[in-house]
């Protein structure tokens with residue numbers, strides 16, 4: 001196998017083309033430079049297994065593994081989730097990516113001209129069901145966009161002191177619920193919970209009237225750290241296997257009543273939607289950029305010596321039930337985050353907390369400098385004060401039953417795109433509580 005540097009540059013080369021012709025268009029989300037991993041099944045073979053997206057197909061890596069073409073992966077691609085492969089470590093990730101890239105490269109005849117193997121290994125995307133790509137071990141959600149934290153602090157607390165005094169010193173986070181992380185396409189019931197408006201004398205239990213989305217990225221931990229052993233920011237970057245789109249559904253009326261003093265609880269525990277394709281950190285290497293300058297300078301354990309943000313375009317659409325088309329409600333970029341994902345991971349491990357393959361770190365809501373780049377309806381409608389009017393005439397303050405929300409994202413390369421696919425969820429009416437209202 002090539003050494004690390006050669007492997008790295010070869011799989012990123014903008015001029016690479018695949019014999020899978022649909023992968024070669026300038027706006028195809030899944031060109032040969034991307035090769036995102038996902039878990040999929042088909043009607044003919046309903047057992048979930050691992051593949052990579054290439055053009056409008058999925059390459060079934062379990063088939064290639066059984067044919068002896070992926071000697072590095074130790075059988076992990078026949079598993080229903082990526083955790084095993086992620087645990088093999090960065091050298092194996094890189095070698096495997098180089099092998100898959102070579103097998104799909106235009107001039108490589110090994111798979112291209114083996115019609116029997118190709119027929120078994122290349123499945124149209126339209127024929128597959130996509131599943132959760134990883135078994136999420138622990139889910140942590142951060143609060144790392146300065147614009148988002150300023151907006152929420154202004155609305156929920158004190159406009160004069162919108163950022164809490166700790167915010168510029170420490171990546172704020174809370175431990176979330178891995179059990180409610182779901183894959184794109186999973187319908188979500190509107191949650192019920194305890195709410196109390198300031199003018200109400202007592203709380204009541206009822207369906208959330210302020211159901212919101214949060215546009216985030218999710219970083220998936222690939223290799224962990226042993227209990228008691230912290231890591232540097234740069235080590236943390238190398239522990240991250242890849243990224244997914246993430247919608248941290250949030251019930252704002254439940255949140256404002258319950259969150260003090262321990263932070264969000266049931267308001268964010270009912271569902272978190274992720275995209276099914278894990279775009280590897282290696283595919284994102286050409287898009288690394290520096291984030292905003294950090295003043296005050298963080299403590300040494302949080303200092304970064306490299307660019308750890310990504311130039312990654314993000315968009316959210318909302319489609320009401322019965323609407324002809326989705327309406328864009330937010331456009332932003334992952335590069336705006338104040339605290340980078342490697343800094344968040346280094347902070348998470350700083351106490352000695354062990355991180356494991358399959359742990360998921362929500363970046364925090366990604367809000368940029370302009371109102372159109374704010375990543376939640378709470379901000380876009382200023383807590384319902386300024387309703388949005390959609391192109392087909394509907395108005396929205398928060399999400400209504402039947403609304404479908406879709407997150408998309410891509411990095412723009414030289415003649416190609418690294419796409420993330422989508423993270424979609426549709427809101428269904430609440431499930432009645434067995435104890436009654």
Ligand SMILES: O=C(O)/C=C/C(=O)CC(=O)CC(=O)O
Pocket residue numbers: 141142143144145148152153156214216248250259264268363364365
């Ligand atoms: O400021 C607060 O009280 C809470 C803000 C959030 O909504 C928390 C959150 O999920 C963090 C984020 O996504 O940035």
Ligand SMILES: [Ca+2]
Pocket residue numbers: 141142214216248362364365
């Ligand atoms: Ca969040």
Ligand SMILES: [Mg+2]
Pocket residue numbers: 176247248249250268269270271272
């Ligand atoms: Mg959530």
